[in-house]
Amino acid sequence: MALTHSRPSDTERSAPGSEPHVVRGSEDPRTPRAARGLRSLRAARFNERLAPYLFLLPWLIGFFVITLGPMLYSLYLSFTNFSMLAPPEWVGIDNYIKMFTNDPKYLESVRVTLVYVFVSVPLQLAFALMLAMVLNRGLRGLPIYRSIYYLPSLIGGSVAIAVLWRQMFGHNGLINQILDVFGIEAQSWIGNPNTALGTLIILNVWTFGSPMVIFLAALRQIPQELYEAGAVDGVNKRQQFLHITLPMLTPIVLFNLILQLIGAFQAFTPAFVVSGGTGGPVNSTLFYTLYLYQRGFTSFQMGYASAMAWVLFVGIAVVTVINFWFSKYWVHYDD
Amino acid sequence: MSWWGSDARHEVTNEVLDLFEEKNPGITVVRDFGGFDGYLDKITTQYTGGNSPDVVQLYNEVLREFASRGQTADLNTAIEGGELSLDGWPDDLVETNTIDGQLSALPFGLSTHAFIFDEARSAELGVEVPAEDYSWDDLKEYATAISTASGGALYGVTDLSHSYQVFEVWAKQNKEEFLTAEGIGFTADTLVDYWDYWADMRAAKAATPPDVTSEYASPYDAVIQGTAASTFLFANQYAGVVSNSGNPLALLRMPGEAKNPGQYLRTAMNLLVSSQSKHPAEAALLVNFLLNDPEANAILGIERGVPANGNVVKAATENVDENNAKAIALIESVREHGAAAPVPAPTGSGTVNTLFTEFAQQVQFGSLSSKDAADQFIAQAKSELG
Numbered sequence: 038m039a040l041t042h043s044r045p046s047d048t049e050r051s052a053p054g055s056e057p058h059v060v061r062g063s064e065d066p067r068t069p070r071a072a073r074g075l076r077s078l079r080a081a082r083f084n085e086r087l088a089p090y091l092f093l094l095p096w097l098i099g100f101f102v103i104t105l106g107p108m109l110y111s112l113y114l115s116f117t118n119f120s121m122l123a124p125p126e127w128v129g130i131d132n133y134i135k136m137f138t139n140d141p142k143y144l145e146s147v148r149v150t151l152v153y154v155f156v157s158v159p160l161q162l163a164f165a166l167m168l169a170m171v172l173n174r175g176l177r178g179l180p181i182y183r184s185i186y187y188l189p190s191l192i193g194g195s196v197a198i199a200v201l202w203r204q205m206f207g208h209n210g211l212i213n214q215i216l217d218v219f220g221i222e223a224q225s226w227i228g229n230p231n232t233a234l235g236t237l238i239i240l241n242v243w244t245f246g247s248p249m250v251i252f253l254a255a256l257r258q259i260p261q262e263l264y265e266a267g268a269v270d271g272v273n274k275r276q277q278f279l280h281i282t283l284p285m286l287t288p289i290v291l292f293n294l295i296l297q298l299i300g301a302f303q304a305f306t307p308a309f310v311v312s313g314g315t316g317g318p319v320n321s322t323l324f325y326t327l328y329l330y331q332r333g334f335t336s337f338q339m340g341y342a343s344a345m346a347w348v349l350f351v352g353i354a355v356v357t358v359i360n361f362w363f364s365k366y367w368v369h370y371d372d
Numbered sequence: 373m374s375w376w377g378s379d380a381r382h383e384v385t386n387e388v389l390d391l392f393e394e395k396n397p398g399i400t401v402v403r404d405f406g407g408f409d410g411y412l413d414k415i416t417t418q419y420t421g422g423n424s425p426d427v428v429q430l431y432n433e434v435l436r437e438f439a440s441r442g443q444t445a446d447l448n449t450a451i452e453g454g455e456l457s458l459d460g461w462p463d464d465l466v467e468t469n470t471i472d473g474q475l476s477a478l479p480f481g482l483s484t485h486a487f488i489f490d491e492a493r494s495a496e497l498g499v500e501v502p503a504e505d506y507s508w509d510d511l512k513e514y515a516t517a518i519s520t521a522s523g524g525a526l527y528g529v530t531d532l533s534h535s536y537q538v539f540e541v542w543a544k545q546n547k548e549e550f551l552t553a554e555g556i557g558f559t560a561d562t563l564v565d566y567w568d569y570w571a572d573m574r575a576a577k578a579a580t581p582p583d584v585t586s587e588y589a590s591p592y593d594a595v596i597q598g599t600a601a602s603t604f605l606f607a608n609q610y611a612g613v614v615s616n617s618g619n620p621l622a623l624l625r626m627p628g629e630a631k632n633p634g635q636y637l638r639t640a641m642n643l644l645v646s647s648q649s650k651h652p653a654e655a656a657l658l659v660n661f662l663l664n665d666p667e668a669n670a671i672l673g674i675e676r677g678v679p680a681n682g683n684v685v686k687a688a689t690e691n692v693d694e695n696n697a698k699a700i701a702l703i704e705s706v707r708e709h710g711a712a713a714p715v716p717a718p719t720g721s722g723t724v725n726t727l728f729t730e731f732a733q734q735v736q737f738g739s740l741s742s743k744d745a746a747d748q749f750i751a752q753a754k755s756e757l758g
Contacts, residue, residue: 121420122441208584209597228583230737315726318586319733334413336723337437 115344120337132344143345145320146328153234153324154301157241162293165245166286169252170278183253186246193244199310203227206236227311230321237307237322248293255289256282287368295360302353305330325349373658374404375429376411381675388668392661399654419443419648426649427658429480432639433725435469436716439476445645446474450656457664460683468713469642476716477644478663481677482637483608484706485541485626486699488592489514490601492619497521501622505630508569511602515578518601524577530591530603531579533570534732536725538604541626542566544634544711551724553715555757560746567735567742574736582736595621607702608640608677611695623698625705636711637703640677678703724753 090097115132117125136143172182192198205211208225217223226232263281272280305326308316316323316331325345333342375385382405389401404425406414412434418424419438430438438444450456458466461478469477489501499517502510515528532538540550542562549557573579580600588594591603596617604626605613614621626635643662645655661668666687669679674696679688689700731749734740740748 120437120441121416122438122443203587207587209599225583225587228585228587230733313589315729317729317733318582319737319739320730331726334416335726336720337416 111343112347114340115347117340118338119340119343121333121339122337125340128340132341133348135341136344136348142320142323142328146316146323146325149234149316149321149323150302150325153238153241153304154298157238158294158297158301160238161242161245161297162248162290164242165248165293166252166290168245169249169256170282172249172253173256183250187250188246190244190246193240194304194306196306196310198240199307202236202240202307203311228318230317230319233311233318233321237304237311240307241301241304248297251289251293252286255286259285284369288370291360291364291368295357298356298360299353302349302356373401373427373429374411374415374425376406376408377675378407381405384672384675388662388671391668391671392658395661396654396657399657401658419646422648424646424648426646426651426655428644428646430477430642430644432642433717433721435477435642435644436471437719437722438644439471439474439716440719443647444474444476445647445649445652445655446476447478447645447656447659448475450645450652450659451475453653453656455653455656456660459664460681462680462682464712465637465639465680468715469639471716477642478659479639479641479680480643480663481608481640481674482680482703483606483640483677484635484638484703484710485537485604486607486610486702487511487604487624487626488595488602488610488613489622489624490595490617490619491622493526493598493601494518497526502624502627504624506624506627507630508627511627512569512573512576512578515573515602516576519577526598527580527584527594527600528578528602529573529580530588530594530600531570531574531582531585531736532591532604533567533736534585534729535591535604536728538626539563539566539728540714541634542628544636545628545632546634547632549714551714551717551721551757553718555718556750556753557714560743560750563746563749564742567732567745571735571742582733585736586733606638606640607699608674610699611693614695623702625702633706633710635706636713637680637706638713639680674700718757720756720758723756727752727756 114125116127116129118128118131119125168186172179172186176182189198206226207213208223208228210226212226213223224232226236259282263285264277267277267281303326304324308322308324308327309330312318312322312327314327314331316327326349329342329345329349332338332345373389375381377385385405386403389403393399393401402425415424415428415430424443435444447456451458465479465482466475469475469479491501494501497518499514499521502514506514511529518526518528536550543550543558546558546562548559548562551557570579574581579585580594584594584599588599590605591600592605592609592613594600595603596613607623610621610623629635643659645652645659649655662672663679664681664684666684669684669688670690672679672688674688674692678700679685689697692700727749731740731745735742735745
C-alpha cells in the first residue's frame with residue numbers, strides 16, 4: 038500500500054517535462070539532490086583514497102611500532118648513559134665525543150671494518166662478474182652451475198659456515214694440509230693477527246652468488262646487435278668487454294655495489310664466530326658491529342652502543358650518497 | 373627460573389624442579405634454559421623489559437653489575453621471613469656476596485682452579501708428570517721436556533698469559549689481588565713477571581705459539597685435541613674433559629701453591645632472586661630448596677661444582693664416579709688450605725677482562741713488551757673502572 042503522504046521521489050520530480058525548469062535558487066528542488074550527490078561522490082573518493090591505507094595498515098603499524106619507534110628511542114638512548122639495568126641518564130653528546138677522542142679501540146674497529154668493506158666488496162663483484170661472463174657463454178647444465186655458485190651466498194652469513202671457516206683455516210685445518218703438500222710451512226690463519234681478517238674477506242668474496250645471478254640476468258639483456266655491430270667493426274674480445282659489455286652493465290654494477298657495501302658494513306656473524314666473540318687476535322677482526330655488541334652486552338653500555346649504531350647509520354648513508362653522486366660519471370643508462 | 377648449561381645440567385635441573393613442584397603443590401616453576409652463548413644478553417634484555425625471571429642463575433663476573441643497580445632482591449628478607457636458611461654456610465661466602473649491605477645472591481656450586489696433565493703422552497715421551505707441590509719453575513721444566521722429547525709435535529703447556537683467571541691466582545700467591553671493589557689490586561711488576569714467565573715459555577717452545585693459542589676458546593680443548601700436554605681448567609670441568617680426551621689425565625692444583633696458596637673456593641655460579649619478582653617468597657623457597665635440600669642435591673650432584681652448604685656436600689657427592697671424586701678431593705683440599713675468595717668483581721670488570729686478553733696477545737705476538745703492555749693495561753683498566 039502506497040503512503041499517501043510520502044514525499045515524491047526525486048526521480049519523479051525531476052522527470053523530464055514533469056515541471057517547468059526554474060532558475061536555480063534556494064528553492065530549486067534539485068539543490069538537495071545535487072549536494073547529496075556531491076556528498077556521496079566525496080565519500081566515494083575518500084573511500085578510494087583510504088582503501089590503500091587500510092591495506093597498508095599492517096605494514097604501517099609494523100613500521101611505526103616495531104621499526105621507527107625503537108629507532109627513535111635508540112637515538113634518544115645515544116645521548117644517555119644506559120646500562121639496561123638502570124634508567125637511562127642524560128649525558129648529551131658525551132658518547133659521541135668519547136667515541137672519536139678517547140676510545141682507541143673504536144677507531145681500530147672503524148679501520149678493520151673499512152679494510153673489510155673496501156677490499157672484499159670489489160673483489161667479490163669482480164669475481165661475480167667473471168663467473169657470470171663464463172656462465173653466460175651458454176654451457177650445458179647452466180641452471181645446475183648457477184645454483185651451485187649461488188648456494189654460498191645463501192649460507193655464507195650463517196653460523197655454520199663461520200664454524201666451517203674456523204676449522205678450515207685453523208692450524209690443523211684443511212688449508213694447511215693442502216699447503217703442506219706444496220711444502221709451505223703451516224700456520225694458523227685465523228689465529229694470526231696478520232691473516233685473520235684475510236680469511237673473513239675470502240669468506241665474503243666466496244658469497245659472490247647473489248651479485249653473480251643479477252649480473253647473469255643483466256648480461257642476457259644486452260642487445261646482440263651491439264656485438265654484431267662490433268664484430269663488423271672488427272673489435273677483439275678485450276675491446277668488446279670494455280666498450281660494450283661493461284658500459285651496458287654499469288647500472289647493475291652500481292646496484293650490486295651499493296647492496297654489497299651496505300651488507301659488508303653490517304657484517305657480524307663471521308667475525309663473531311671465528312674470533313669467539315672477541316674480535317681477536319689483537320682486535321684484528323673487530324668489526325664495527327662486533328665492537329658495538331661488546332659495548333652493549335659485555336660492558337653494559339647500551340647508550341654508547343646506540344650512539345655507535347647511529348654513527349654507522351650515517352656512515353653508510355654517506356657512502357651510499359657519494360656512490361650515487363659519483364655514479365653520474367661512470368654509470369651509463371641506456372635511454 | 374633461568375639457567376644456562378649442557379644437556380646433562382638441564383636433565384638434573386628439570387628433575388629437581390619437578391621434585392620441588394611435587395613437594396610444593398600450588399607452585400609451578402616455568403623453566404627457561406639453553407646454552408651459555410647469548411645467555412647474558414637474554415637476561416639483560418628481559419630485565420630491561422621488566423619481565424626478568426624470578427630466579428636467575430648468574431655468573432660471578434657480572435653479579436655486581438646487577439646487584440649495584442638494585443636488580444637483585446635482598447635475600448636477608450627471605451632469611452627473616454623463614455623461607456631461606458643459611459644453616460651450614462661458611463661465613464666468608466655469605467660475606468663476599470653481600471653488596472651494599474644486601475645479600476645479593478648465593479653460590480650455586482663451588483669450584484676451584486686446577487691443572488691437568490696428559491699422563492699417557494707424558495709416559496710415551498718418558499717425561500714425568502710433576503708432583504703435588506710443584507712450582508712454576510717445575511712446570512717450565514716439564515713443558516720444555518715434553519716439547520723437546522716430542523720434537524715440537526706436542527707442546528708442553530698452552531700459553532696462559534692471556535687468562536686473567538690464572539693471573540688472579542698468580543697475584544694471590546704474591547699476596548695481591550687481581551681486582552678489588554675499588555679497582556686494580558696488583559702492582560705492575562707482578563704482571564710484568566707473569567707475562568715474562570710466559571714469554572720465556574714461548575721462547576723455549578714449551579708453550580703454544582700465539583696463533584695456535586688464540587684458536588682455542590677453552591685451553592683444555594688443546595689438550596683434548598692433542599696439541600698440548602697440560603693446561604689449566606676448573607675442577608668441575610675435569611670429568612667432562614677426561615671423557616672427551618680419552619686419555620688418562622692427572623689432576624693437580626695450580627703450580628706454586630705449596631709456598632703461599634692463591635687458589636680459593638671459587639663461586640662457579642650464583643643463584644639470585646630478581647627484585648622484579650612478583651613472588652619473592654616462593655622464589656626464595658625455590659632457592660632454599662636448590663641450595664639446602666639434601667634430596668635435591670643428591671640429584672644435582674656436582675655438575676655445577678660442590679655445594680657451598682657443608683650440610684649437603686655428602687648428599688651431593690655420595691654416588692660420584694672416580695673422576696668426579698678426584699675433582700671433589702681437590703676442591704676440598706682448597707677448602708682446607710686456600711686463599712680467601714675475592715669480592716665480586718667491580719662494575720666494568722667485563723671490559724677489563726677483555727683488555728687483559730688483548731694486551732696479553734700483543735705481548736704474545738711481539739708487538740708490545742711486557743712492561744709497556746702492563747703499564748698501558750693498568751692505565752686503561754683504571755679509566756674503565758672509573
